[in-house]
Amino acid sequence: MTTTLAPPPVGIGKAAVGALCLLAIATGALESVLTPTLPLLQRELALSPAQGALLSTALLISGALLLPVSGTLGDRYGGRRVMTRLMIVVLAGGLVSSLAPNLPVLLAGQILQGAMVGALPLSFILVRKHLPPGSAHTAIGVVSGMFVGGNLVGSMIAGPIAEGLSRHWMFAIPTLVIAVGTVLVHRLIPDDPPARSDARIDWPGLVLMSGALLTLMLVLPMVPEAGSRPLEFGALVLLLAGLVIGWIRVERRSAAPMVDLRLLARPGMWSSYAITFAVCLGTAASMYLVPQLFAVPADAYGFGASASDMGLYLLPSAVAAAVSGPIAGFAARRFGARTAVAAGIAGAVATLAALALLHGEVWHLVIGKVLISLASGICVTAVVVKTATTGDGGDTGTATSLILVTRVIGFTAGAQLGGILLTAMTPSGANIPDESAFIIGFGIASAVTALALLAVRTLNRGEEQ
Known part of the structure; x- marks a missing residue:
């Protein structure tokens, strides 16, 4: 594979990184507004539960399909150029969703919005090209954290906007912010030359x-x-x-x-994907189990939490997930990605094992969810930082986008694992599963996450510190 030795790109300042952060917050918010308002949309659009489930996964599926493509195109044609065009697609999707009168149109808008997930690997390309290695570690962690923070913002504002204004505005407001962020990125970040000359598309x-x-x-x-x-x-x-x-x-x-399989064969790369999958699977299983346990009636072994109660209980963990990105970026820069990843895995394993034994009080679950979000966020973000800052930069978009795809697959598999377990351990004729289902579920999540430790020792191979 041929590479071109392009002149060093112009450095960028805090304003340019801030523009990438604004875009990350806005896209994260637009991604998350659907989840808390899905019951409202089902009522207003007369959707069945199956149609609601389809609507909730349309963006995720289209995003997973586009992620590897956007990262590879960013490597080949330049991150800023591809990001600008990708955000035009996202803006079109946000506009369609905000004006949608029925399910088919709203589905089309969500599919177009799925292009937003490509913004993260493209941001990593720009940060890698325009910042020195030490600063790039921190900036990648901050941008990743801002995307998670945007998810938190979207979850918090979606309900009040939909009920106070209309469902149309909950899509329109983040879309307007994305338009502003796109303009700022285009103006503040210089064009980056393609890192690879093989511009043909496979x-x-x-x-x-x-x-x-x-x-x-x-x-x-x-x-x-x-x-x-x-x-x-x-x-x-x-x-x-x-x-x-x-x-x-x-x-x-x-x-x-489109994906150089020699890249996946490198020890430092395949281990990144294995760690990401195991940690995200374990985390997602707990993310599914904790709200289900909150909702179990109080006269059984649960807490009978309402939707409002549950949102309040889960808010601290959302904050922890948002701050995990900057913490991971700093830790990877100060101690190395391997140390940060190992610490995150160890924290998640210990917390999941503790939840299998201690889940009889609300504060057990609240603190446990906070620690899991923080530990897994640090681990996965440190893996992304390591992947984005390894090698000569020619495959940054491809490598990081595959990490994000692996994260999507891991989360989907973990949620399905939790659902299968609770369904299988619900007695015939009963409405709630046996408490042992949660004990086993947290135990399995802890064991799967612990498997990631087997791959940590290969992370430093080829790593730039």
């Missing part, structure tokens, strides 16, 4: 990779129903296997692959 690889990711996102929600729909489930699994095998063969033979 269309067969792109089609096969997108098909494999889409099929995987269809397979995971079907796992709980696999026994009742064996033919459909089996057909999708076979299709997924065929697409993955075909994609690997195409990428190995391509002169300019």
Whole structure:
């Protein structure tokens, strides 16, 4: 693969990093406004539960499909150029969602909004190219944290805006902020030359990779129903296997692959993906189990929490997730990514194991959720920082976008694991699962997360500190 030795790009200041942070907050907010207002949308648009579930996953699926593409195109054509065009798609999606009169139009808007997830790997490309290594560590952590903080902002403002103004404005306001952030990024960040000269697009690889990711996102929600729909489930699994095998063969033979498989074979890279998957799976299982335990009636073994109560209980963990990014960036710079990742994994494992034993009081769950969000956030962000600052920068977008795709897959698999466990351990005719389901669930989440420690020792191979 050929690389071009472009002249060093112009450095950027705090205002430019602030513009990237503003864009991260706005996109994070637009991504999260749907979740707390889904019951309202179901009432206003007369949606069935199945249609509501489809609406809640449309952005996630389209984002997962686009992530590897956006990162690779950023490497090939320059981060700022691709980000500007990507944000135009997001702005169109926000506009469509804000004006949507029915489900099909709103679905179209959500699919277009899915392009927003590509902003993170593109931000990492720009930070890597325009800042020295030490500053880049911190800036990547801050931008990642601001995206999570945007999720928190969106979750907090969506309900009041939808009820005080209308559902249209909860999409329109973040979209306007994204427009401002896009203009600032375009004006404050100089154009970055492409890091790679092989500008051809590997269309067969792109089609096969997108098909494999889409099929995987269809397979995971079907796992709980696999026994009742064996033919459909089996057909999708076979299709997924065929697409993955075909994609690997195409990428190995391509002169300019969409994803260079030699990149995935490096010890410092494959370990990043393994750690991300294990930690996100364990974290997502707990993220699913904790609210379910809050909602169990108080006359059983739960707390009978209402939706408002639950939002209050989960708010501290959302704050912890938001601050984990900057902490991880600082820790990776000061102590090295390997140390930060190991500390995050150890904290998550210990907390999940403790929750399996101690979950009889509200404060047990609140503090446990805070510690899990903080530990897993530090771990995953430190992995992203390590991945984004390893090598010569020519594959920054591709490598980090694959990390984010792995995170999506891990979270989806973890949530499905929690759902399967509670369903399987709910007695016939009962409305709530046995308490042992939560004990086993937290225990499994702790064990899966602990497996990530096996890959930590390879993280320093090729790492720039």
